[in-house]
Amino acid sequence: MKLSQGVEWGLHCTSLLAQAPADRPIRRDVLAGHYGLPDAYLAKHLQALTRAGVLHALPGPRGGYRLARSPERITVLDVVEAIEGSTSAFVCQEIRQRGTGAVSPDQCSNPCAIRSVMDQADAAWRDSLRGVTVADLVDRLPPGVRERNADLLAAAGG
Amino acid sequence: MKLSQGVEWGLHCTSLLAQAPADRPIRRDVLAGHYGLPDAYLAKHLQALTRAGVLHALPGPRGGYRLARSPERITVLDVVEAIEGSTSAFVCQEIRQRGTGAVSPDQCSNPCAIRSVMDQADAAWRDSLRGVTVADLVDRLPPGVRERNADLLAAAGG
Ligand code: FES
Numbered sequence: 259m260k261l262s263q264g265v266e267w268g269l270h271c272t273s274l275l276a277q278a279p280a281d282r283p284i285r286r287d288v289l290a291g292h293y294g295l296p297d298a299y300l301a302k303h304l305q306a307l308t309r310a311g312v313l314h315a316l317p318g319p320r321g322g323y324r325l326a327r328s329p330e331r332i333t334v335l336d337v338v339e340a341i342e343g344s345t346s347a348f349v350c351q352e353i354r355q356r357g358t359g360a361v362s363p364d365q366c367s368n369p370c371a372i373r374s375v376m377d378q379a380d381a382a383w384r385d386s387l388r389g390v391t392v393a394d395l396v397d398r399l400p401p402g403v404r405e406r407n408a409d410l411l412a413a414a415g416g
Numbered sequence: 417m418k419l420s421q422g423v424e425w426g427l428h429c430t431s432l433l434a435q436a437p438a439d440r441p442i443r444r445d446v447l448a449g450h451y452g453l454p455d456a457y458l459a460k461h462l463q464a465l466t467r468a469g470v471l472h473a474l475p476g477p478r479g480g481y482r483l484a485r486s487p488e489r490i491t492v493l494d495v496v497e498a499i500e501g502s503t504s505a506f507v508c509q510e511i512r513q514r515g516t517g518a519v520s521p522d523q524c525s526n527p528c529a530i531r532s533v534m535d536q537a538d539a540a541w542r543d544s545l546r547g548v549t550v551a552d553l554v555d556r557l558p559p560g561v562r563e564r565n566a567d568l569l570a571a572a573g574g
């Protein structure tokens with residue numbers, strides 16, 4: 259089981275947009291260049307983040323991307339679910355109701371214990387990601403990085 | 417991000433083996449038939465569980481599979497990791513060190529905060545799965561299922 263590369267890209271780009279001068283949209287090629295990412299492939303993930311309401315896409319020559327709300331109100335989970343979706347990584351195909359050992363439908367009023375355990379773990383994973391915001395990620399950057407990013411974004415802008 | 421079907425299959429088969437008459441090996445076709453699973457594809461997952469030390473494979477006409485230790489000592493995580501591996505679902509490609517925004521190596525003595533958050537969530541997922549054993553799964557079967565499984569396995573046996 260592997261998460262898409264887009265998760266690393268999306269979290270970095272969202273954190274970077276949190277460091278842009280107030281409300282200044284950042285062009286996609288600037289985001290891609292900042293992390294050395296393939297522009298066309300990044301586009302797909304930025305679109306997913308926009309559809310999910312994490313980013314705002316502004317059209318036109320002075321357009322680009324900015325956060326759709328303050329970084330304190332964007333969780334890591336918001337970004338991860340924009341890219342990977344919000345359904346559990348575990349898919350139950352109700353195999354308990356198949357084969358020679360098939361359990362009757364009236365014995366299946368409760369979800370299978372195996373499914374419950376897997377769904378509980380999925381919830382623990384999401385809870386953990388919900389507990390950290392994009393603002394927290396920016397706070398944890400090494401000394402000096404934030405200032406340098408602000409300079410780079412200001413220089414690249416409009 | 418999706419887990420392999422083998423996770424559902426492996427957890428069900430492991431739970432079923434915990435219900436077999438003491439130390440009686442169960443043939444692969446019996447396991448496959450019990451849940452209506454494709455025999456050849458199940459083989460791959462049973463081999464992974466054997467390699468991981470969760471199951472014991474006994475050769476010969478009276479052979480088959482049995483648990484390698486008591487179901488109280490096999491966690492759901494043991495089964496999941498046998499099938500899916502134990503590395504984090506998040507892969508960090510150190511994009512912070514790439515592109516025009518590249519952070520210098522001496523600013524990277526600590527892991528990237530994004531990687532840390534993702535790895536923490538992965539650990540929360542594994543902790544959750546480690547907290548439930550195969551014995552717990554059997555305890556949670558609906559009334560009557562366990563007795564019926566024991567009968568079916570006794571009838572199918574050697
Ligand atoms: S039937 Fe799907 S997890 Fe048990």
Ligand code: FES
Pocket residue numbers: 266270507508509510511512513528529530531
């Ligand atoms: S560089 Fe990989 S997660 Fe930050």
